[in-house]
Amino acid sequence: xxxxxxxxxxxxxxxxxxxxxxxxxxxxxxxxxxxxxxxxxxxxxxxxxxxxxxxxxxxxxxxxxxxxxxxxxxxxxxxxxxxxxxxxxxxxxxxxxxxxxxxxxxxxxxxxxxxxxxxxxxxxxxxxxxxxxxxxxxxxxxxxxxxxxxxxxxxxxxxxxxxxxxxxxxxxxxxxxxxxxxxxxxxxxxxxxxxxxxxxxxxxxxxxxxxxxxxxxxxxxxxxxxxxxxxxxxxxxxxxxxxxxxxxxxxxxxxxxxxxxxxxxxxxxxxxxxxxxxxxxxxxxxxxxxxxxxxxxxxxxxxxxxxxxxxxxxxxxxxxxxxxxxxxxxxxxxxxxxxxxxxxxxxxxxxxxxxxxxxxxxxxxxx
Numbered sequence: 001x002x003x004x005x006x007x008x009x010x011x012x013x014x015x016x017x018x019x020x021x022x023x024x025x026x027x028x029x030x031x032x033x034x035x036x037x038x039x040x041x042x043x044x045x046x047x048x049x050x051x052x053x054x055x056x057x058x059x060x061x062x063x064x065x066x067x068x069x070x071x072x073x074x075x076x077x078x079x080x081x082x083x084x085x086x087x088x089x090x091x092x093x094x095x096x097x098x099x100x101x102x103x104x105x106x107x108x109x110x111x112x113x114x115x116x117x118x119x120x121x122x123x124x125x126x127x128x129x130x131x132x133x134x135x136x137x138x139x140x141x142x143x144x145x146x147x148x149x150x151x152x153x154x155x156x157x158x159x160x161x162x163x164x165x166x167x168x169x170x171x172x173x174x175x176x177x178x179x180x181x182x183x184x185x186x187x188x189x190x191x192x193x194x195x196x197x198x199x200x201x202x203x204x205x206x207x208x209x210x211x212x213x214x215x216x217x218x219x220x221x222x223x224x225x226x227x228x229x230x231x232x233x234x235x236x237x238x239x240x241x242x243x244x245x246x247x248x249x250x251x252x253x254x255x256x257x258x259x260x261x262x263x264x265x266x267x268x269x270x271x272x273x274x275x276x277x278x279x280x281x282x283x284x285x286x287x288x289x290x291x292x293x294x295x296x297x298x299x300x301x302x303x304x305x306x307x308x309x310x311x312x313x314x315x316x317x318x319x320x321x322x323x324x325x326x327x328x329x330x331x332x333x334x335x336x337x338x339x340x341x342x343x344x345x346x347x348x349x350x351x352x353x354x355x356x357x358x359x360x361x362x363x364x365x366x367x
Contacts, residue, residue: 003047003298004070005206005277006095008133009104010125011116014210014242016041018104019073021245022270041073047285048271049296051328051358055287056294058335065295067285069274072098092136092200099281100204102238102273103129107222108212122226126207133200134172140197141169148193157189164190178202204280207237208273216241216263238276240269284357287328288312289337305353309363319365323349328358 009015023043046066056064074094095101105122106115117124145165151158164187171181178199184190194202207230209223216239223239230237245268248256260268278284282301286308287294299308305325310317326337330345340346355361 003067003100003274003277003281003283004072004098005100005102005273006098006203007071007073007102007104008095008129009208010106010129012114013104013106013125015073015104017242017246018208018210018240018269019043019071021240021242021249021268022071022273042070044068044070045270047274047296047298049285051285052287052294052296054332055289055328055360058331059289059291059294061289061291061294063293065293067296067298069277070098092133096198096200098203100206100277101200102206102208102277104208104210104242105226107209107220107226108215109222110212120222122209122222123229126226126229130177130201131175134175134177137178137197137199137201138169138172140199141165141172144193144197145169160187161190161193165193172201177205179205205233205235206273206276206280207235209237209239210242211239213241213244213263215239216244216265236276236280238269238272240272242269245269284355286355286357286359286361288362289331289360299355301357303355304351305349305355305361305363306351308355308361309365312363315367316363316365319367320351321364321366323353323364324362325349325353325355326360327356328360331360 007015007019019041023045045068047069049066052064052066072095074092103126105125106120107122109120117128145162148158148162148165152162164184168178168181172178178201181202183194207226209226211220211223214220215223227237241263244259244263248259248268251259256268260266283298284301285296285298287296289295297308297311299311305323306317306320309320309323325347326340326345330340330343331337334340334343334345337346
């Protein structure tokens with residue numbers, strides 16, 4: 001279960017620069033002109049987790065496998081993209097399957113970097129992008145309404161979804177995000193349609209305030225405005241300096257730490273963005289530890305043992321018998337699975353066990 005994050009924003013806000021810094025791929029063009037990114041860029045990166053390193057020091061495995069995050073960077077959107085302005089919204093399909101959207105917003109002044117609307121205004125810029133996302137969703141819902149209308153004669157259940165889709169369309173037409181839409185609890189048919197629509201504005205939104213070096217030391221009015229907007233909408237904000245992160249690439253870890261420390265930053269944007277993404281989506285990690293590999297697995301907070309077993313393989317969930325569980329702190333304290341068993345901290349849990357972040361697990365199953 002990899003976390004996927006789609007990166008959106010106006011042209012020239014630093015999306016591709018941030019993408020390069022996040023992924024260290026250096027394969028996304030970054031330049032001072034609109035629509036520099038034409039084809040969507042995608043990269044899979046490892047999730048930094050110091051707990052993996054600590055477990056590996058004890059187990060000494062053949063390999064260490066981090067959880068991963070997929071980042072997808074698409075061409076910048078502009079006002080009127082839904083009507084074909086700029087490159088239009090033709091690339092939005094590339095982020096429909098993402099779990100969250102990282103909206104990069106420019107929060108710095110620089111006369112040498114062109115702004116497509118002539119001035120920096122985070123609130124206006126956010127409204128521009130979100131309006132285009134809403135319009136894209138309206139188009140998707142309209143298409144589904146047409147399909148459901150044609151299905152009415154052959155499928156009586158379609159009527160249940162048709163009415164709800166019309167209500168959803170009216171809701172979106174009023175300028176609302178789909179994430180605020182009230183989904184009826186007892187309409188399973190519409191719930192299936194809702195999942196299939198994969199509406200852009202139904203996804204978790206994270207605002208990424210891109211600041212300059214000065215903005216790392218003193219919060220600008222632009223960033224304050226973005227925070228205030230995020231607070232009203234219930235969205236998270238992560239602050240990055242894409243240019244600084246780009247400069248870090250190619251430096252040793254020690255040199256990177258020194259540069260970050262000089263700006264009073266404890267960790268890179270990669271860690272910051274991933275942590276915010278995990279928190280926003282309610283994601284956690286559990287571990288498996290053996291001589292072949294120590295590995296992190298991503299799951300949703302609140303999942304029970306069989307669901308988490310299914311992250312490794314669907315057969316593990318289908319044939320789940322029980323799980324042997326050691327809390328991360330206990331594993332580190334006792335230094336081995338054998339010692340944990342002897343100390344009585346290795347627990348045998350059944351189907352109702354709610355997995356905790358950091359659990360070291362071994363699943364027993366039968367198919």
